[in-house]
Amino acid sequence: MRSSIKSIFPSKNNDDNSYYGFIASTDGQKDYYFTSKNFQDVAFEELSAGLEVEFTPYDKDDKRYANRITLLNKANEHEIPASHVHSASYLDYQKQIVDSLSTIDKINDSGDFEDATHLILRLLGIHSAYQFDRKKQAGKADGIFTIENLIVMYDCTLNVNFTDFKKDQIENYINKLNQKEQLTVDVLKIDGSSTSKMFKIENKKRQVWIITRGKTREINDYDNIKVKEICIYDLISLLSTRIKDSSYDIDRLTSELILLGN
Secondary structure: OEEEEEEEEEOOOHHHOOEEEEEOOOOOOOOEEEEHHHEOOOOHHHOOOOOEEEEEEEEEOOEEEEEEEEEOOOOOOOOOOHHHOOOOOHHHHHHHHHHHHHHHHHOOOHHHHHHHHHHHHHHHOOOOEEEOOHHHOOOOOOEEEEEOOEEEEEEEOOOOOOOOOOHHHHHHHHHHHOOOOEEEEEEEOOOOOEEEEEEEOOOOEEEEEEEEOOOOEEEEEEOOEEEEEEEHHHHHHHHHHHHHOOOOOHHHHHHHHHHOOO
């Protein structure tokens, strides 16, 4: 039978290095008792809870025992010598974060792509970035954000040829941003419910973004509201730069976001 050591203890009189313990049952009944005599030349220091063992079970006086116990692994089998352990530096840690961002290319679900995009915007330092309720999203944008003197209503798509089928939606986004002083929309809260949010948009630069995996470019300019295709990898590139450059401030970020695709 195979199972694992549940607990192990040194004997009270440990002059002879003896020990005892229990092997976890596999049927939800009583565990199997063992002593050092049931192992062959295995020291107490070599054993620990969780180690897998093979043994012969038997019952006696309504108790369960394990005999002829063999280790299937050893406590130090997978330990790496301290001299071989690589101590991660700050630069290693930084690189791992940056490298992990590129895994967005493995996302093929549109909802996951929306969520990943929102996460990247927040990681960039855009704290006023909000998503819209996906259940009420037909014909509407995926989210909105504002940073300094910029406000953007954005839509995410994995569709390469989005221009035609997004045409009416883009016009709708433009009309929303065309309001003079303020814009009120329902945004998603962390608990999944929606709440009304008002954005002051007077004197702000207004843009509509279609966020894709394609190429960053300006599609059109309607009454000073720029419509752009924004490649998600360009946003990741900005985030990578911001992670690596401690002097990268909010003013520089805002400026580079405004100029994307120009």
